[in-house]
Amino acid sequence: MSVHVVMYSTAVCPYCTMAERLLKSKGVNEIEKIRVDLDPQVREAMMQKTGRRTVPQIYIGDTHVGGFDDLSALDRAGKLDALLASA
Template sequence: MKAHVVMYTTAVCPYCTMAERLLKSKGVDDIEKIRVDLDPGMREAMMKKTGRRTVPQIYIGDTHVGGFDDISALDRAGKLDPLLNPLE
């Protein structure tokens, strides 16, 4: 079973699209997307929770992995698959 993935995102964010594409290539079919461009309160909540202003901000389970550059680096280091598949 894949870990639950949450992504703070906006409508026009190329890095969000790239992050989603990477996650889907890893078999993640269900990404909970929180659109911070539609609700300024959600952006404030994201900034308090992550300490960051930019999107995407991605959580895998309870782990904040950061943005696209961060998740891409995790993948290159071989550390993304264990986060996505905690029971394997």
């Protein structure tokens, strides 16, 4: 699947790992990871863009999904596949 997925993450983040695993199980081959633990300016930019402080912060196409809990809730509601297909 060639959908563009961006995930703000850190080196040690179990929720980032779980989000990546879920996305890969849905056929997402490539996830652009932006490490916010390497540069405080990148974390600040993430917070400005998302309004959130925690990682992961996931974008599917132009849609801000949120964190792993949000991603998982989308999947449970049966809406993740449609979002991935439309992005």
